[in-house]
Amino acid sequence: xxxxxxxxxxxxxxxxxxxLLGGCSAEIESVREEAPVPEDIERVARDPGRQGDIFTGTxxxxxxxxxxxxxxxxxxxxxxxxxxxxxxxxxxxxxxxVPGLAKSWDVSEDSKTFTFHLRRGVRWSDGEPFTAxxxxxxxxxxxxxxxxxxxxxxxxxxxxxxxxxxxDDHTVRFTTAEIFAPFLLYIGTEILPRHKLIDAFADGTxxxxxxxxxxxxxxxxxxxxxxxxxxxxxxxxxxxxxxxxHYWRADxxxxxxxxxxxxxxxFVQDQNASMVAFASGQSDHQGITPDQAGxxxxxxxxxxxxxHDRGPSTSTSFIxxxxxxxxxxxxxxxVEPHKLEWFTNQTFRQAVSYGIDRQGLIDGVIFGRGEPLWxxxxxxxxxxxxxxxxxxPYDPEKALALLEEVGFRKENGRLYDEHGNxxxxxxxxxxxxxxxxxxxxxxxxxxxxxxxxxxxxxxxFSNFVNRISExxxxxxxxxxxxxxxxxxxxxxxxxxxxxxxVWHPNxxxxxxxxxxxxxxxxxxxxxTLDEEERxxxxxxxxxxxxxxxxxxxxxxxxxxxxxxxRWRNIDPPDMGTLIWNLDxxxxxxxxxx
Amino acid sequence: xxxxxxxxxxxxxxxxYLVALFADFISxxxxxxxxxxxxxxxxxxxxxxxxxxxxxxxxxxxxxDMVYRKIEGEGAPVRFFARGHDYRLMGLIPTDRHLFLVDxxxxxxxxxxxxxxxxxxxxxxxxxxxxxxxGLVGIAIIMVFGFLAGGLAGYFGGIWxxxxxxxxxxxxxxxxxxxxxVLRGTFPDELxxxxxxxxxxxxxxxxxxxxxxxIIRGMTxxxxxxxxxxxxxxxxxxxxxxxxxxxxxxxxSYLVVAASLSIPAFILxxxxxxxxxxxxxxPSASWGLMLSQAQDMKxxxxxxxxxLLPGAAIFVTVIAFNVLGDVFRDIVDPKQKFLxx
Numbered sequence: 023x024x025x026x027x028x029x030x031x032x033x034x035x036x037x038x039x040x041x042l043l044g045g046c047s048a049e050i051e052s053v054r055e056e057a058p059v060p061e062d063i064e065r066v067a068r069d070p071g072r073q074g075d076i077f078t079g080t081x082x083x084x085x086x087x088x089x090x091x092x093x094x095x096x097x098x099x100x101x102x103x104x105x106x107x108x109x110x111x112x113x114x115x116x117x118x119x120v121p122g123l124a125k126s127w128d129v130s131e132d133s134k135t136f137t138f139h140l141r142r143g144v145r146w147s148d149g150e151p152f153t154a155x156x157x158x159x160x161x162x163x164x165x166x167x168x169x170x171x172x173x174x175x176x177x178x179x180x181x182x183x184x185x186x187x188x189x190d191d192h193t194v195r196f197t198t199a200e201i202f203a204p205f206l207l208y209i210g211t212e213i214l215p216r217h218k219l220i221d222a223f224a225d226g227t228x229x230x231x232x233x234x235x236x237x238x239x240x241x242x243x244x245x246x247x248x249x250x251x252x253x254x255x256x257x258x259x260x261x262x263x264x265x266x267x268h269y270w271r272a273d274x275x276x277x278x279x280x281x282x283x284x285x286x287x288x289f290v291q292d293q294n295a296s297m298v299a300f301a302s303g304q305s306d307h308q309g310i311t312p313d314q315a316g317x318x319x320x321x322x323x324x325x326x327x328x329x330h331d332r333g334p335s336t337s338t339s340f341i342x343x344x345x346x347x348x349x350x351x352x353x354x355x356x357v358e359p360h361k362l363e364w365f366t367n368q369t370f371r372q373a374v375s376y377g378i379d380r381q382g383l384i385d386g387v388i389f390g391r392g393e394p395l396w397x398x399x400x401x402x403x404x405x406x407x408x409x410x411x412x413x414x415p416y417d418p419e420k421a422l423a424l425l426e427e428v429g430f431r432k433e434n435g436r437l438y439d440e441h442g443n444x445x446x447x448x449x450x451x452x453x454x455x456x457x458x459x460x461x462x463x464x465x466x467x468x469x470x471x472x473x474x475x476x477x478x479x480x481x482x483f484s485n486f487v488n489r490i491s492e493x494x495x496x497x498x499x500x501x502x503x504x505x506x507x508x509x510x511x512x513x514x515x516x517x518x519x520x521x522x523x524v525w526h527p528n529x530x531x532x533x534x535x536x537x538x539x540x541x542x543x544x545x546x547x548x549x550t551l552d553e554e555e556r557x558x559x560x561x562x563x564x565x566x567x568x569x570x571x572x573x574x575x576x577x578x579x580x581x582x583x584x585x586x587x588r589w590r591n592i593d594p595p596d597m598g599t600l601i602w603n604l605d606x607x608x609x610x611x612x613x614x615x
Numbered sequence: 616x617x618x619x620x621x622x623x624x625x626x627x628x629x630x631x632y633l634v635a636l637f638a639d640f641i642s643x644x645x646x647x648x649x650x651x652x653x654x655x656x657x658x659x660x661x662x663x664x665x666x667x668x669x670x671x672x673x674x675x676x677x678x679x680d681m682v683y684r685k686i687e688g689e690g691a692p693v694r695f696f697a698r699g700h701d702y703r704l705m706g707l708i709p710t711d712r713h714l715f716l717v718d719x720x721x722x723x724x725x726x727x728x729x730x731x732x733x734x735x736x737x738x739x740x741x742x743x744x745x746x747x748x749x750g751l752v753g754i755a756i757i758m759v760f761g762f763l764a765g766g767l768a769g770y771f772g773g774i775w776x777x778x779x780x781x782x783x784x785x786x787x788x789x790x791x792x793x794x795x796x797v798l799r800g801t802f803p804d805e806l807x808x809x810x811x812x813x814x815x816x817x818x819x820x821x822x823x824x825x826x827x828x829x830i831i832r833g834m835t836x837x838x839x840x841x842x843x844x845x846x847x848x849x850x851x852x853x854x855x856x857x858x859x860x861x862x863x864x865x866x867x868s869y870l871v872v873a874a875s876l877s878i879p880a881f882i883l884x885x886x887x888x889x890x891x892x893x894x895x896x897x898p899s900a901s902w903g904l905m906l907s908q909a910q911d912m913k914x915x916x917x918x919x920x921x922x923l924l925p926g927a928a929i930f931v932t933v934i935a936f937n938v939l940g941d942v943f944r945d946i947v948d949p950k951q952k953f954l955x956x
Binding site: 298314315317320379382386390453456463477479481 | 647648649651652653654678679680681730731732799807896897898908911912913916917
């Protein structure tokens with residue numbers, strides 16, 4: 023079911039297209055609007071391209087909302103990022119924060135006050151001017167107690183919200199209570215249009231704005247400063263974006279970005295369907311799991327695309343033991359005392375790590391397309407990855423030797439501790455992730471070689487989360503995180519008081535010396551804007567984690583991305599997607615004449 | 616012997632059950648036994664050399680697509696009745712003899728290997744234990760309860776009939792899938808995946824006996840007004856004896872047919888539940904679970920056809936049971952019997 027280009031004709035000012043979407047026979051006709059170029063437009067450095075053509079993608083999920091305060095899932099946040107921009111942007115190629123809606127900023131001597139100079143002449147996609155009032159409004163909405171959202175807690179320095187102050191229509195000043203290292207990265211959050219949302223904000227219905235029904239009935243209500251606006255949205259079918267005529271970026275010849283006339287995203291049932299659509303030439307771009315890359319590559323010539331090996335992904339996977347010494351309301355310990363003794367033993371954890379055949383897992387299960395993981399930061403995150411952490415290559419003999427050192431002994435293929443208890447534990451993980459289930463069964467077999475009996479329980483995700491964060495009724499778990507860029511994003515994992523400090527969460531006081539040291543380092547790295555210094559602190563955090571092994575890291579699969587060869591201005595970053603600059607890419611070879 | 620088709624499927628099913636019973640003897644490996652160097656291995660070829668059966672040796676020719684190539688002339692001898700992993704034959708006799716084995720590091724994959732290099736053949740045999748016994752456990756519960764409740768309600772009638780039927784309606788109104796979803800979360804970790812699954816089947820059967828009970832009740836209602844039942848009553852036989860001796864034999868033919876026709880429903884049900892993640896779990900094996908793991912584009916695109924064999928096994932078994940049920944019906948058509956009497 024492809025997209026057929028039915029007819030085309032020229033009109034004054036732009037191209038009009040009649041596009042027949044296979045099956046749903048929705049004809050769309052567009053005249054590309056061009057608004058006057060604003061005073062402070064950003065002219066991109068890349069070579070100018072040609073406007074026109076359509077970029078098609080498929081997605082296995084449908085956005086759940088277009089409200090940035092509500093969005094939690096990746097599909098929704100990706101869609102919102104195409105519609106709304108922030109004061110700053112992150113350039114993944116340069117790996118630095120670059121100007122967004124703010125053309126420049128000044129930092130005060132004490133690194134706590136930031137003054138942003140907004141671009142003049144920028145307009146929202148409905149033509150209303152963008153001013154400092156929008157910025158002030160956005161932060162008022164984020165911090166409003168009536169609207170609980172994820173950013174409310176994230177955007178705090180030393181527990182205090184950022185102070186936002188309008189100096190004039192094009193100047194905003196932010197003050198943080200303490201130095202907040204990732205401030206410029208975080209301040210790139212989407213700015214909301216005050217003129218559209220102020221009424222909803224006042225009457226308490228802000229969270230109910232910009233739902234998927236808004237997008238399907240009145241897409242023009244969702245206005246933004248981003249490269250695209252919604253042309254039409256049909257849940258579970260497809261979504262069509264068109265260029266925002268007031269977008270604040272243009273090329274050297276003053277042609278408005280984005281170059282493409284349409285960005286169409288088709289919603290399909292699952293990732294399998296999505297990859298089949300790409301392999302049969304029905305879409306322009308596709309993220310590909312490592313085990314599927316081989317066969318998708320076979321069609322590359324016929325449909326003129328390339329499967330790019332993008333190196334290790336940022337996602338991590340790890341096994342951990344429940345080290346929570348507490349008891350439940352009946353006074354029963356979460357973990358039986360003799361098991362807690364093993365789990366809190368550093369040598370035991372190191373022996374387990376030596377016993378895991380990570381390379382075998384990579385070669386066998388994901389066709390050699392992956393990397394073993396030794397730290398919380400994947401090698402993909404070149405900015406923060408510490409290559410000198412302690413590694414645990416597969417060595418079952420060394421593992422056994424380590425175990426014997428601390429009193430364990432193996433008899434008749436079974437491992438016993440010094441009190442004669444058989445070493446056995448159950449491992450829980452969620453059932454809907456195939457790769458994770460494979461990692462778990464490989465781990466089971468590896469542990470069997472050490473004489474440890476592991477019982478695997480696959481449970482549904484909400485039950486899993488409940489057991490690891492509420493009832494603490496488990497012995498070992500297997501989980502993964504999608505890695506963020508900045509170390510501060512991992513605070514709740516590293517800090518002993520954190521919610522995601524899964525092996526022993528929400529500690530009032532750090533239970534061990536090394537946890538106290540990590541707490542200290544995480545505070546230190548946050549209190550300086552000097553990246554070199556931050557890296558030093560964070561490298562030590564990674565070293566301690568790899569030495570103490572509260573989380574035994576497993577592997578990270580390589581990311582593959584398929585992209586049609588006709589697209590230009592592709593500039594692959596070390597980390598993140600190939601098409602991060604969707605507004606700058608253009609098609610050399612037209613599907614349309 | 617007048618029905619060769621019936622005999623054929625009976626022999627086929629008999630073989631299946633026999634193989635399932637001796638799964639640990641016949642299969643060379645245990646279901647969780649992995650070999651990460653030999654994942655997605657195609658079925659190994661066998662050849663005859665120096666008077667011994669050999670298993671062909673392969674090398675990984677293309678790790679990108681997991682393509683294996685034969686190493687010409689190289690093989691490992693297959694050893695019959697060799698010593699392998701320990702098990703208890705039929706759950707009783709401890710032994711370590713297996714029908715056939717090859718020496719490590721070579722492996723014999725009669726039906727290929729899966730994504731972690733586990734032997735598909737062994738998993739299929741062990742899976743048969745679960746997939747084939749599920750139906751028997753299920754119908755045993757359904758038939759016993761259906762017969763008792765339906766038969767007694769039909770015979771006594773009146774208030775008992777009314778109470779039983781209302782109770783059955785109550786039970787039938789419980790939505791099975793949702794009940795399972797809730798129950799799955801409450802099972803303790805100590806239960807093995809097999810135990811959990813049998814528990815699920817037992818619960819499902821307790822919810823499903825209502826339909827059978829109703830049919831039996833209807834048949835009993837019509838039977839109890841027949842002369843031979845009345846005669847027995849006049850002669851002063853106890854109700855239990857009447858139900859057992861006069862009514863049961865008349866509905867028995869129905870039971871046999873219904874049972875053989877509802878076993879496939881349980882086998883398919885197991886497949887469906889495992890497919891949804893509610894049934895048997897890793898690292899145990901069942902046909903439904905194995906099939907759900909083959910639900911992946913690369914299985915088709917890279918031609919790992921052997922991973923679809925559990926589907927063929929389900930297909931054959933279900934057809935066989937249906938044919939068997941039809942044959943039984945031909946033999947003991949209850950309607951015919953009533954008319955001839």
